Amino acid sequence: MKQRILILLFILSFFRVGNVMAQTNLEVDKIFETYGKQKGAILIELSTDILAGHTQMKLYKSLTIVSNDPLIAATTTAIKNDIEGGMKLIETLKNGNTETGYYCLKRKEGASMYEYILYKEKSKKMTLIYIQGHFSPQQLEKELNKLKDLFIYVNNKRIKLQ
Amino acid sequence: MKRDILNIKQLLDQYFEGQTSLQEEQILRNYFQQEDVDESLTEYKPMFDFFNEERVLNSIEENEVEIPGKVKFLRMGKVWFSRFSIGIAASIMLFFGVKFAFFNQKKEVSGQSIVYVDGKKFTDRKTIRSQTLNTLEAISESEDDVIASQIDILDSFNDF
Structure with a gap:
């Protein structure tokens, strides 16, 4: 009987392993999944193949889409739930609604990874960005500029945006 | 009747000595299965009921008894x-x-960068580059002054 209990506990440990790897079960993930591949949407996921060696970011994920009231409501609710215990870095409101927001999520104890959510809703267009990286909030703007520079200069020439 | 009871008592003594044959044990079981057991022998009835149950269960597993x-x-x-x-x-x-x-x-992190435009997947650098730049411009357009002023506040944060 004791042996059986030990076997069951061992198997249950697999559930825990899945959780400590990264804070990936965010509500904004559902926004990316639900709307990312719809018509009119642009979903970008940048990984180590582009980011490594150029920025401190480990993961960059963004969604740009034509906005509507249900989408805005779902996204702002998801952001609100995900940033609980975290920090608002920048937030601008218009008519009581969030127009721009930069947020840093609450870190797990001992974790070196920071997570950020960037949000903008203006002129019927919504942009949602999720970033994982080993840099503090004070360095967020610098890292975003690094990323921009990575793409804007090709062969040391500044390219035109399309 | 008295003779039967005496007989049973004798068999019981032999049973506890381990000297009964299979046939004699069956006689004892048959006797204790009936309702009308002598008062002096009732204390042995539960024992033979128990042994009888065990015997049937073992027979089931060994397929000896038809049930x-x-x-x-x-x-x-x-x-x-x-x-x-x-x-x-x-x-x-x-x-x-x-x-x-x-x-x-x-x-x-899967290791590979991807872009989906209208649900269609792209992995070429040109598309990734242009779309990412558009997104970064969108998140920061016309807000540079606001962002710059707000970023200064970050210097005062000591929690992280």
Whole structure:
């Protein structure tokens, strides 16, 4: 009987392993999944193949889409739930609604990874960005500029945006 | 009747000495199975009832005794369930545990950058570059002054 209990506990440990790897079960993930591949949407996921060696970011994920009231409501609710215990870095409101927001999520104890959510809703267009990286909030703007520079200069020439 | 009881008592003494034959033991069992057991011998009745039950159960497992099919099936089913249920439960939990762990891993950094435009997948650098730049411009357009002033506040944050 004791042996059986030990076997069951061992198997249950697999559930825990899945959780400590990264804070990936965010509500904004559902926004990316639900709307990312719809018509009119642009979903970008940048990984180590582009980011490594150029920025401190480990993961960059963004969604740009034509906005509507249900989408805005779902996204702002998801952001609100995900940033609980975290920090608002920048937030601008218009008519009581969030127009721009930069947020840093609450870190797990001992974790070196920071997570950020960037949000903008203006002129019927919504942009949602999720970033994982080993840099503090004070360095967020610098890292975003690094990323921009990575793409804007090709062969040391500044390219035109399309 | 008295002679029968004496006979039974004698057989009982031999039984406890371990000197009874199979036939004599069957006589004892048959006697104690009946309702009308002598008062002086009633204390032995539960013992022979118990032994009789055990004998039937063992016979079921060894297929020595014919019993109603349904009872035999249920008995074997109970044995099978108690032996294999823990293994089945462990297998199911292992399956979901591994699936859960790998499902979460899927959301981890895959190593390859991707862009989806209107649901269509692109992995070429040109598309990734242009779309990312557009997004970065969109998140920061016309807000540079606001952002610059707000970023200064970050210097005062000491919590992180």
